Amino acid sequence: MNAQALLEIADDELILGWRNSEWTGIAPFLEEDVAFSSIAQNEVGHARALYQLVAEELGTTADELAFDRKPEDYRCSQFVELRLVPDWAKTIARHCLYEDADERRIKELIESDEPEVAGLAAKIDREEAYHRMHAQMWFERLENEPQFQEALEELRPLVDQRGEHLPEFEQLWEEMTEVRRSVAGATW
């Protein structure tokens, strides 16, 4: 199993789920608040399942992988680290670009020779189908808007930009791991 490659996907899903959840309560309208929160919840669920798979391989736990690593050990892309609230056009541009890139790597994983990797990827893919429909719906709605087109152009080169983390990642990490760091042995 290529644990590092799976961690890359898991970290992307966790961090993007976190970022998407920042819209909960303040999305442009109620239906979208429900939708984006639900998508965030799914992404974190995918991260959890991927961490579990990797944790078995590395002899650790999903929670330790998700919350006990140092910020520099996360392998997520700068693309998912960006804090885009309150820019909805950019948020939807990222959503469209991410779902597209994510679909390609998940489809590759479905072809894996390892049944547990292929099986989990197939399950993730079926849930992601609904994220793609949501992205498609928004794309059709916004594709002729200059603000949306500019956002797509600006964000496209960042999709798979890895290595250095953005300065705003540090703060996200602080928020995300605060409970684990302040209560030793917390399991929630």
Next chain:
Amino acid sequence: MSEAQVWDALAEIPDPEIPPISIVDLGVVRSVSVENGTVHVEFTPTFLGCPALEVMRDQMAERIRGLGAEPVVEVVLDDSWSTDRITPEGREKLRASGFAPPAPREAGGPRLVQLQTGAFRCPYCNSTNTRLDNIFGPTPCRSVRYCESCRQPFEQFKTI
């Protein structure tokens, strides 16, 4: 203790988010085997981000302990659960509680144009004059639709 007794006991556990249907109706119990006082259950989750998973797993373990056996509930993270595993009884119970049951799964998966058609039936008045209101709903497994006939929003179980 027989496997049938375990299945019967598990069939009494309500789904934590849609209590009218049991976890056996929902199709998340993939297999049960009994050996020397240990009950091994393969549990296949619905949606990976569903917060009800831990509750279901703990309730299964508790129910099996209540039968006097030691539970081993294994969570299988593969592609084996789909909405096609919901039993006919489960689908009927969903409908009776105001949730439109999922459409059968098709090769290639669901598409937006299908969701936007009026092919889905309102669980209250049976009309197919319904429209998609939101792909996402109050839990990961549901969409929200609106019935133009009885003017009632309703929840549609997603096909997955």
